[in-house]
Amino acid sequence: MFGGEQEPDNYYVGIDVGTGSVRAAVVDQRGVLVAYSEQPIKKWEPQFNHHEQSSEDIWAACCVVTKKVVQGMDLSRIRGLGFDATCSLVVLDKQFRPLPVNHEGDSRRNVIMWLDHRAVSQVHRINETKHSVLQYVGGVMSVEMQAPKLLWLKENLKETCWDKARHFFDLPDFLSWKATGVIARSLCSLVCKWTYSAEKGWDDSFWKLIGLEDFVADNYSKIGNQVLPPGASLGSGLTPEAAKDLGLPTGIAVAASLIDAHAGGLGVIGADVRGNGLICEGQPVTSRLAIICGTSSCHMGISKDPIFVPGIWGPYFSAMVPGFWLNEGGQSVTGKLIDHMVQGHAAFPELQAKATARCQSVYAYLNSHLDLIKKAQPVGFLTVDLHVWPDFHGNRSPLADLTLKGMVTGLKLSQDLDDLAILYLATVQAIAFGTRFIIEAMEAAGHSISTLFLCGGLSKNPLFVQMHADITGMPVVLSKEVESVLVGAAILGACASGDFPSVQALISLKVNTRF
Ligand SMILES: Nc1ncnc2c1ncn2[C@@H]1O[C@H](COP(=O)(O)OP(=O)(O)O)[C@@H](O)[C@H]1O
Numbered sequence: 001m002f003g004g005e006q007e008p009d010n011y012y013v014g015i016d017v018g019t020g021s022v023r024a025a026v027v028d029q030r031g032v033l034v035a036y037s038e039q040p041i042k043k044w045e046p047q048f049n050h051h052e053q054s055s056e057d058i059w060a061a062c063c064v065v066t067k068k069v070v071q072g073m074d075l076s077r078i079r080g081l082g083f084d085a086t087c088s089l090v091v092l093d094k095q096f097r098p099l100p101v102n103h104e105g106d107s108r109r110n111v112i113m114w115l116d117h118r119a120v121s122q123v124h125r126i127n128e129t130k131h132s133v134l135q136y137v138g139g140v141m142s143v144e145m146q147a148p149k150l151l152w153l154k155e156n157l158k159e160t161c162w163d164k165a166r167h168f169f170d171l172p173d174f175l176s177w178k179a180t181g182v183i184a185r186s187l188c189s190l191v192c193k194w195t196y197s198a199e200k201g202w203d204d205s206f207w208k209l210i211g212l213e214d215f216v217a218d219n220y221s222k223i224g225n226q227v228l229p230p231g232a233s234l235g236s237g238l239t240p241e242a243a244k245d246l247g248l249p250t251g252i253a254v255a256a257s258l259i260d261a262h263a264g265g266l267g268v269i270g271a272d273v274r275g276n277g278l279i280c281e282g283q284p285v286t287s288r289l290a291i292i293c294g295t296s297s298c299h300m301g302i303s304k305d306p307i308f309v310p311g312i313w314g315p316y317f318s319a320m321v322p323g324f325w326l327n328e329g330g331q332s333v334t335g336k337l338i339d340h341m342v343q344g345h346a347a348f349p350e351l352q353a354k355a356t357a358r359c360q361s362v363y364a365y366l367n368s369h370l371d372l373i374k375k376a377q378p379v380g381f382l383t384v385d386l387h388v389w390p391d392f393h394g395n396r397s398p399l400a401d402l403t404l405k406g407m408v409t410g411l412k413l414s415q416d417l418d419d420l421a422i423l424y425l426a427t428v429q430a431i432a433f434g435t436r437f438i439i440e441a442m443e444a445a446g447h448s449i450s451t452l453f454l455c456g457g458l459s460k461n462p463l464f465v466q467m468h469a470d471i472t473g474m475p476v477v478l479s480k481e482v483e484s485v486l487v488g489a490a491i492l493g494a495c496a497s498g499d500f501p502s503v504q505a506l507i508s509l510k511v512n513t514r515f
């Protein structure tokens with residue numbers, strides 16, 4: 001972004017709602033992050049594969065972090081606000097009150113999270129229809145998308161939720177509604193998770209065929225019949241009530257939102273790489289793959305013309321970079337898998353104690369422990385006898401098979417810290433091989449990728465980044481600004497403010513690291 005080296009006059013606020021926490025940042029007109037705050041959010045897992053959150057808890061966390069980042073600032077310099085969030089499903093009634101998405105009737109828990117796999121039977125039936133909209137999600141709809149979840153609600157919670165529901169929002173759209181009172185949806189969420197077409201709109205025949213004809217009957221008013229491009233300015237901007245909640249001025253511009261992975265993609269894909277000797281310098285932006293690695297990893301590749309890749313979501317038109325088609329590969333659990341493997345190991349308490357004693361994160365400790373035990377050989381060779389298959393939560397791409405499970409081969413009876421470190425390494429390598437598998441599928445279908453641009457929590461782990469470079473054989477670029485997802489959200493706010501002509505004009509960022 002945003003260009004220019006002059007002293008900043010204008011600032012933009014980005015709010016990023018991830019799976020585990022909400023982050024806010026103030027970003028100046030040069031694209032520099034000047035304040036940052038983070039707050040955890042609640043998650044419930046009332047039964048296996050059911051994952052729920054609370055939209056009120058999420059909004060409250062947005063308010064806490066935003067108030068913190070603008071503390072002491074001249075608020076009149078804040079020109080715009082942008083949101084991104086996970087693609088979770090929020091359910092509200094006629095008065096915009098939360099409705100329960102669970103058998104317990106707990107209306108606090110009104111969000112079915114993106115990683116929730118309750119709607120297995122529903123997605124199976126949807127895929128059996130072989131409807132033409134499925135071509136635009138890689139040929140197979142994921143259980144993580146919204147149509148199967150909506151059908152599950154209709155079939156399982158008819159009285160307590162479905163019949164009372166008036167608004168079904170993707171979480172990024174819920175946030176922009178909460179800030180502005182405008183119920184218009186972002187093209188990003190509707191195209192990527194709800195089968196909406198940027199060119200043709202909703203397909204009545206799909207909703208009728210899968211048993212959700214209710215939406216057609218009321219002209220899609222419950223799921224969105226006003227659609228805006230990400231970055232478009234919403235209504236009259238921030239309402240007085242939301243302004244009070246967030247500690248921001250009433251009326252500042254608020255943008256139509258993005259899904260979190262797409263905000264990260266926007267934050268990194270246009271990076272200015274000049275002078276780094278990278279292969280992608282001078283190549284079109286379509287040679288870049290943005291990988292947003294947090295709880296999950298999302299692999300975002302763009303093209304001028306639509307490319308149909310079996311098992312990879314899309315092609316989606318204008319869902320991330322306006323005017324480009326997007327393909328989105330993904331691994332449903334990556335950060336969550338690494339945490340699961342490390343925290344579940346018998347040597348974890350010892351690891352935690354040793355890391356704490358050195359004032360290090362467990363991952364920094366494990367990385368230095370691997371360096372110690374590798375001796376003269378390259379670290380990657382420590383796993384010649386131990387292998388992980390990482391699909392503990394199914395395979396999102398390119399196999400698109402939610403029934404797949406994880407595997408570890410080569411286990412021994414010992415369970416000491418060395419074993420834990422090597423299991424951690426094998427898990428990171430397995431995830432990197434998953435990325436290679438996705439890239440191979442994208443290239444076989446017509447993409448031509450030369451360089452990876454990583455962001456998200458896992459990109460702060462040097463071992464994770466190095467393994468991606470080694471295993472894919474591609475250079476990995478990290479942004480100068482570590483919190484690229486928040487920069488993507490702030491780009492939306494900057495675009496909505498009218499200070500910049502378009503999202504495209506805003507996506508050139510500086511980089512400083514390569515692996
Ligand atoms: N400094 C770090 N070193 C290693 N791993 C990290 C670091 N920071 C975050 N992570 C990992 O990144 C993942 C969370 O990434 P994040 O982008 O915060 O997720 P989300 O957006 O899904 O909430 C976790 O698995 C966490 O362990």
Ligand SMILES: O=C(CO)[C@H](O)[C@H](O)COP(=O)(O)O
Binds near residue numbers: 295296328
């Ligand atoms: O489906 C997705 C994007 O299309 C993401 O996996 C989902 O939004 C969760 O993101 P994160 O792992 O960053 O919390």
